[in-house]
Amino acid sequence: MNQDISLPGAGPAVPRPSPQDAVEPAPEAIQNAWVQDWRAQEERALADPQAYWASRAQELEWSQTWDTVLDDSRAPFFRWFTGARTNIVTNAVDRHLLTARKNKLALIWVGEDTEQVRTYSYFSLAREVDTMANILRAMGVEKGDVVTIYLPRIPEVFFAMLACAKIGAIHSVVFAGYSSDALAARIDDSQSRVVITADGSWVNGKVFPLKDLVDEAVRFSPTVRSVIVVRNTGTTVEMDPTRHHWYHEMCQLPIAKGRCATEQVDAEDPLFILYTSGSTGAPKAIMHTHGGYMVGTYATLRDSFDIHDEDRWWCTADPGWITGHSYLVYGPLLNGATVFMYEGSPTYPYPDRWWEMVERYGITSFYTAPTAIRTLMRFGEAWVRRHDLSSLRLLGSVGEPLNPEAWRWFHHVVGQDRCPIIDTWWQTETGMFQITTVPTMPGKPGAAGRPVFGQEAAVVDENGVEVEDGTEGFLVLKHPWPAMLRTIYGQDERYVNTYWSTYPGLYLTGDSAKRDADGWFWIIGRTDDVIKVSGHRLGTAEIESALLTHPDVVEAAAIGLPHAVKGNAVHCAVVLAPGVEPDRHLEDGLRRHIAATLSPIAKPDSFEFPEALPKTRSGKIVRRVLRARALGQDEGDLSTLDDA
Ligand code: PRX
Numbered sequence: 001m002n003q004d005i006s007l008p009g010a011g012p013a014v015p016r017p018s019p020q021d022a023v024e025p026a027p028e029a030i031q032n033a034w035v036q037d038w039r040a041q042e043e044r045a046l047a048d049p050q051a052y053w054a055s056r057a058q059e060l061e062w063s064q065t066w067d068t069v070l071d072d073s074r075a076p077f078f079r080w081f082t083g084a085r086t087n088i089v090t091n092a093v094d095r096h097l098l099t100a101r102k103n104k105l106a107l108i109w110v111g112e113d114t115e116q117v118r119t120y121s122y123f124s125l126a127r128e129v130d131t132m133a134n135i136l137r138a139m140g141v142e143k144g145d146v147v148t149i150y151l152p153r154i155p156e157v158f159f160a161m162l163a164c165a166k167i168g169a170i171h172s173v174v175f176a177g178y179s180s181d182a183l184a185a186r187i188d189d190s191q192s193r194v195v196i197t198a199d200g201s202w203v204n205g206k207v208f209p210l211k212d213l214v215d216e217a218v219r220f221s222p223t224v225r226s227v228i229v230v231r232n233t234g235t236t237v238e239m240d241p242t243r244h245h246w247y248h249e250m251c252q253l254p255i256a257k258g259r260c261a262t263e264q265v266d267a268e269d270p271l272f273i274l275y276t277s278g279s280t281g282a283p284k285a286i287m288h289t290h291g292g293y294m295v296g297t298y299a300t301l302r303d304s305f306d307i308h309d310e311d312r313w314w315c316t317a318d319p320g321w322i323t324g325h326s327y328l329v330y331g332p333l334l335n336g337a338t339v340f341m342y343e344g345s346p347t348y349p350y351p352d353r354w355w356e357m358v359e360r361y362g363i364t365s366f367y368t369a370p371t372a373i374r375t376l377m378r379f380g381e382a383w384v385r386r387h388d389l390s391s392l393r394l395l396g397s398v399g400e401p402l403n404p405e406a407w408r409w410f411h412h413v414v415g416q417d418r419c420p421i422i423d424t425w426w427q428t429e430t431g432m433f434q435i436t437t438v439p440t441m442p443g444k445p446g447a448a449g450r451p452v453f454g455q456e457a458a459v460v461d462e463n464g465v466e467v468e469d470g471t472e473g474f475l476v477l478k479h480p481w482p483a484m485l486r487t488i489y490g491q492d493e494r495y496v497n498t499y500w501s502t503y504p505g506l507y508l509t510g511d512s513a514k515r516d517a518d519g520w521f522w523i524i525g526r527t528d529d530v531i532k533v534s535g536h537r538l539g540t541a542e543i544e545s546a547l548l549t550h551p552d553v554v555e556a557a558a559i560g561l562p563h564a565v566k567g568n569a570v571h572c573a574v575v576l577a578p579g580v581e582p583d584r585h586l587e588d589g590l591r592r593h594i595a596a597t598l599s600p601i602a603k604p605d606s607f608e609f610p611e612a613l614p615k616t617r618s619g620k621i622v623r624r625v626l627r628a629r630a631l632g633q634d635e636g637d638l639s640t641l642d643d644a
Pocket of ligand 1: 276322323397398399400401402423424425426427428429448509510511523524525526532535536537
């Protein structure tokens with residue numbers, strides 16, 4: 001058993017599972033649902049998961065079909081649809097051009113200044129992707145090369161991701177709120193030679209200087225040869241003519257013109273890497289591939305959000321996170337949906353911005369995060385009631401547990417008691433939903449739902465033995481699934497150790513959960529040193545290393561504490577250098593330091609300044625004691641601590 005994992009997690013307590021709380025879907029919400037008899041589909045899929053996934057894969061196009069659905073001969077290095085050839089872009093874009101969807105809107109984009117609107121049909125999206133792909137090719141980007149994308153929520157992020165995929169390059173999207181240090185670390189680790197960015201991004205009426213941060217990040221990079229800059233805010237930026245290129249100027253060059261063929265790749269060829277935080281060490285580059293990821297994101301979105309051609313789909317996630325990859329960009333386009341993307345935040349300039357967008361653009365399916373729901377809930381229902389939300393059909397949630405109070409508000413105030421709420425539990429690693437519902441299933445406020453078709457989950461104790469229903473334990477997944485991570489890029493051993501060594505044959509999620517008597521899973525929170533703050537995934541190790549680069553800090557430990565809106569908040573115990581006195585000024589300085597060296601999303605809420613940190617005799621920080629102290633609880637057994 002990995003000693004790093006311990007129960008209970010830092011997440012908010014879940015109420016006792018009570019099946020009688022189930023909310024049946026309104027009949028009008030499910031009359032045309034793709035999945036009607038979900039029990040039958042669940043049974044069918046579990047009877048033969050490979051046959052099930054093969055049937056889902058057949059709904060998509062392949063230039064060559066597979067020899068084997070699942071090759072587990074080198075488990076846990078699972079391979080899906082081996083021998084098959086396709087490209088996710090063939091299915092997300094190209095195939096729609098041969099149907100009436102050619103003229104359908106693929107993307108409606110609205111800027112933070114809502115007078116700025118850009119729309120793309122599938123046809124024009126294809127042209128934009130070709131242009132970007134031609135430019136990348138002309139810059140020497142080849143199949144298998146990594147391209148770093150550091151862009152705000154603007155249409156070019158779609159073009160860039162799809163263009164990389166189209167030519168078989170691997171994209172590495174870095175959330176445009178990360179600092180230059182964090183960006184540099186990701187560029188270096190992935191050895192990417194091209195970075196795509198923008199002059200700046202709009203954040204609550206102010207410009208965030210993306211290009212300046214890229215300049216700092218690549219100043220000492222031995223690999224980066226070219227930086228493509230999209231003009232977005234019109235900010236003045238320094239352009240080095242030898243390696244900085246304005247995107248709009250490149251689009252005018254002859255090399256950018258014309259069609260670009262979609263490279264047919266092996267189903268197992270890498271599609272992207274995405275960095276995420278783990279328990280220890282530097283962020284991990286999670287690697288996903290074309291074939292399985294395509295099938296998984298397509299099928300799960302279609303089933304759970306019941307995508308139909310007349311839908312307008314809005315996923316509020318940033319493309320810098322896995323939710324943006326799977327369910328803002330790829331999943332919806334694979335389903336031929338109309339995607340809505342908004343550049344700004346939900347509360348700027350007023351807390352009805354999202355509802356205004358829902359009304360103005362007739363959004364039917366709205367997928368967001370619990371933190372946002374809780375934030376908007378605090379502003380009161382009047383902001384919601386100002387708008388006609390009758391277009392909404394389905395609501396969704398992701399990233400952290402949706403507590404019953406927020407579930408009920410979302411259901412009643414936003415969904416007007418008629419929209420099913422689809423809570424989706426999954427991870428950067430899983431690539432696609434793992435535990436969720438389909439609209440025909442009853443919703444249970446606070447529960448994520450059931451394993452997706454073809455999957456089984458279990459709650460086990462530290463010996464890997466399944467616990468009784470209603471008891472908290474470690475959440476594991478029992479079957480491989482097509483969109484699963486294939487490895488941690490360049491770190492195969494870490495992949496095996498992190499996910500597959502604790503309980504052989506079972507995928508370790510890192511979460512704790514309970515299952516109720518109906519088979520619904522209630523997610524509690526992380527059991528490792530990962531903190532979910534406002535749904536963002538942070539590693540305590542990253543926050544600690546950021547603090548340790550501050551001259552006044554000798555030692556530091558970060559923990560998560562329950563927070564009513566953010567789910568968890570970061571609390572830091574910091575041992576200061578001799579002679580440094582803690583005060584508000586110092587705390588603010590530490591916060592600014594973390595924002596500058598990691599990201600503003602990692603700023604601690606609170607600090608304590610002890611003389612020493614509680615440690616085991618082997619020098620490991622005992623976070624359990626810090627957490628108990630911060631919460632005013634019993635510190636438990638201290639006999640194993642180092643006396644010093
Ligand atoms: O703890 C779980 C939580 O988010 C973790 C995964 O974080 P990340 O890789 O950033 O992906 C987030 C978006 C898929 C999980 O281990 N989590 C995610 N969704 C839920 C959730 N916790 C409870 N309920 C959810 N629906």
